[in-house]
Amino acid sequence: MSEIPAARPRPFxxxxxxxxxxxxxxxxxxxxxxASLAPAALWGxxxxxPRAFAVIIASMAGAVAAEWVxxxxxxxxxxxxxxxxxxxxLLLALTLPPLLPAWAAFLGGAFATxxxxxxxxxxGYNLFNPALIxxxxxxxxxxxxxxxxxxNPRPWFGPHLDAVTTPTPLAALKxxxxxxxxxxxxxxxGVTGLALGFRPGSIGEVSVxxxxxxxxxxxxxxxxxxxxxxxxxxxxxxxxxxSGAPLLHLLGGGLWLGAFYMATDxxxxxxxxxxxxxxxxxxxxxxxxxxxxxxxxxxICYAILxxxxxxxxxxxWFRPRRVVAMGSPS
Amino acid sequence: MTTLLHPGPAPTPRQLxxxxxxxxxxxxxxxxSLCPAVAVTTSVLNGLLLGVAVLAVQVLSSVTVTLVRGLIxxxxxxxxxxxxxxxxxxxxxxALAAFFPALYAQVGLYVKLIVAFAIIISRLEVFASRQPLVxxxxxxxxxxxxFLLALLAIGAFRELLGSGSFAGHAIAPGKPLLFLTxxxxxxxxxxxxxxxxxxxxxRARRGREGSAPAPRAAAGGTHGV
Numbered sequence: 001m002s003e004i005p006a007a008r009p010r011p012f013x014x015x016x017x018x019x020x021x022x023x024x025x026x027x028x029x030x031x032x033x034x035a036s037l038a039p040a041a042l043w044g045x046x047x048x049x050p051r052a053f054a055v056i057i058a059s060m061a062g063a064v065a066a067e068w069v070x071x072x073x074x075x076x077x078x079x080x081x082x083x084x085x086x087x088x089x090l091l092l093a094l095t096l097p098p099l100l101p102a103w104a105a106f107l108g109g110a111f112a113t114x115x116x117x118x119x120x121x122x123x124g125y126n127l128f129n130p131a132l133i134x135x136x137x138x139x140x141x142x143x144x145x146x147x148x149x150x151x152n153p154r155p156w157f158g159p160h161l162d163a164v165t166t167p168t169p170l171a172a173l174k175x176x177x178x179x180x181x182x183x184x185x186x187x188x189x190g191v192t193g194l195a196l197g198f199r200p201g202s203i204g205e206v207s208v209x210x211x212x213x214x215x216x217x218x219x220x221x222x223x224x225x226x227x228x229x230x231x232x233x234x235x236x237x238x239x240x241x242x243s244g245a246p247l248l249h250l251l252g253g254g255l256w257l258g259a260f261y262m263a264t265d266x267x268x269x270x271x272x273x274x275x276x277x278x279x280x281x282x283x284x285x286x287x288x289x290x291x292x293x294x295x296x297x298x299x300i301c302y303a304i305l306x307x308x309x310x311x312x313x314x315x316x317w318f319r320p321r322r323v324v325a326m327g328s329p330s
Numbered sequence: 331m332t333t334l335l336h337p338g339p340a341p342t343p344r345q346l347x348x349x350x351x352x353x354x355x356x357x358x359x360x361x362x363s364l365c366p367a368v369a370v371t372t373s374v375l376n377g378l379l380l381g382v383a384v385l386a387v388q389v390l391s392s393v394t395v396t397l398v399r400g401l402i403x404x405x406x407x408x409x410x411x412x413x414x415x416x417x418x419x420x421x422x423x424x425a426l427a428a429f430f431p432a433l434y435a436q437v438g439l440y441v442k443l444i445v446a447f448a449i450i451i452s453r454l455e456v457f458a459s460r461q462p463l464v465x466x467x468x469x470x471x472x473x474x475x476x477f478l479l480a481l482l483a484i485g486a487f488r489e490l491l492g493s494g495s496f497a498g499h500a501i502a503p504g505k506p507l508l509f510l511t512x513x514x515x516x517x518x519x520x521x522x523x524x525x526x527x528x529x530x531x532x533r534a535r536r537g538r539e540g541s542a543p544a545p546r547a548a549a550g551g552t553h554g555v
Binding site for chain 2: 115137140141142143
C-alpha cells in the first residue's frame with residue numbers, strides 16, 4: 001500500500017530569478033519617509049498651533065482621497081496603501097503657511113495627486129514632484145492666502161495671542177532688506193532660533209534640525225544619498241555668497257526640506273550620480289536666482305519643478321558607461 | 331480625411347451638423363484652433379462672441395469656396411482660400427466692432443486672427459472644395475456650431491470656477507479658483523473637458539458596440555493656431 005510521503009524540506013528548489021530579495025518595498029520606503037517627516041510636522045504643530053494641524057490633516061486627506069477616486073475612476077489597482085499619496089499630502093502640507101484655510105490645503109492635496117501623479121499613470125510615471133505641483137497650484141489659485149498666511153511662533157511665555165501674521169525671514173529680507181530680516185531672527189534667539197525652529201515660516205520648514213534628523217534617518221537606511229542635497233546646498237551657497245546673507249539663505253527658507261525630501265524623489269531625479277550633481281546644482285542656483293532677483297522671496301519650489309523638467313535630458317546626457325564596447329561578442 | 335467622405339449614401343444635413351458638434355468637434359476631437367480656445371475663454375461672453383464670429387466666417391467661407399471651386403486652379407488654392415476667409419473676417423470684424431464695442435474691445439485681436447484659424451481652412455480644404463453647395467453649408471454650420479459650443483463650455487467652466495460668475499453676473503463671493511483664469515488654467519480646463527468628452531464618446535461607443543465601426547480614437551493634428 002503506497003502512501004504519500006509526508007512533506008519534508010526538499011533538497012533542491014528550482015525557481016526562476018530573481019533569487020536575491022530584500023524586504024524593502026516601495027511601500028516600506030514611503031512609510032519610512034512619512035515617519036521621518038513626523039518630527040518636523042509635529043514641531044510645526046507645536047510651534048504654530050492647531051491650525052497647522054488642520055492644514056496637515058486636510059492636505060493628507062485631500063491627497064489620499066484624490067488617489068483613491070482617481071485610481072478607481074481609471075479602473076486601476078488602488079495604490080492608496082503604499083503610502084505615496086499620504087507622503088505627497090504630508091510633504092505639501094509642510095510647505096504651506098500655517099494660516100492657510102484647511103479647505104484650500106485639501107484642494108491642494110487633491111490637485112497634487114490627481115494632476116501631479118494619477119493623470120500621468122500613477123507612481124513612477126510622473127514627471128514633476130506631485131507635492132510641488134500642489135504647491136504651485138495653490139500659489140496660482142490663492143496668492144493672498146499663500147503669501148500672507150504666516151504666523152509667529154506661539155509665545156510660550158507671555159500673553160496669549162490667537163495668531164499674529166508676520167513676514168518670514170526671507171520675505172522680510174526681500175521686502176525690507178537685510179536689517180529687517182536680522183531684527184526678525186534676532187528676537188527669540190537669533191541664529192539659534194533659526195536653527196531650532198522658533199521662527200515664522202512654512203509648517204515643516206521652520207525646524208532645520210528636525211528636518212536634518214529625518215534626513216539622517218533616511219540616509220542611515222539608505223533611502224536617499226547625499227549627492228543631490230549637497231549639490232543643492234552648494235549651488236545655493238555659490239549664488240547667495242555674494243548677497244551678504246548666505247547663512248540666512250541656507251537656513252531661512254525651505255531649502256532643507258526641498259533638498260532632502262523633494263529633490264531626492266526617485267521618480268523625478270536623474271538616475272546617474274553625475275546627472276544628480278548637475279540636477280542638484282541647477283536647483284541650488286535657480287533657488288538663489290529666484291530669491292535674489294525673482295519676484296518671490298522663496299524659490300526652491302519652482303527651482304525643483306524646473307529642474308524636474310530637465311531630468312529626461314539629464315538621463316540622456318549622463319548614461320552608464322558600457323563595460324563592453326558595442327558590437328563586441330558578449 | 332473625413333469619415334463622412336467615404337463612399338456611400340450622401341450624409342444628411344442633420345448628420346453633418348451633429349458631426350461638427352460631436353464626432354469631429356473642432357476643439358475636443360480634432361484639437362484644432364486650441365490657441366483661441368485658451369486665450370479668449372476666461373469668460374462665457376468672450377467665448378460666445380468669438381464663437382459666433384467663427385461660425386459666421388466658417389459658413390460664409392465654405393459657401394463661397396464651394397461656389398467658386400471650379401474657377402480656382404489647384405496650385406493656388408490655399409492663397410485663394412485665405413483671401414476668401416480674410417474678406418469675410420474683415421466684414422465680420424467691422425460688424426462686431428460696430429454692434430458690440432465693449433465685448434469687441436476684449437476679443438477684437440482674436441477676431442482678426444480668425445484668418446489663420448486652422449479649423450476654417452481645413453474645412454475648406456477637406457470638405458467645401460470637394461462638395462456641392464448644400465452639404466458644404468451644413469458642414470460649415472456644424473463645424474462653426476461645434477466650435478461655438480466648445481468655447482461656451484470652456485468659458486462657462488473657467489468663469490464659474492475661476493471667477494465665481496456666469497456671463498458677468500457674480501454667483502459666488504470672491505474668486506474660488508483664480509488658477510483657472512490664468513493661461514495654464516486654460517490648458518487644464520480644455521484637457522479636463524476633452525477627457526470628459528472622450529469618456530462620453532467611449533461610453534456611447536460601448537453602448538452601440540458591434541453595430542458601427544469604431545471611429546478614430548485619438549484627437550487629430552495639433553498644427554495651426
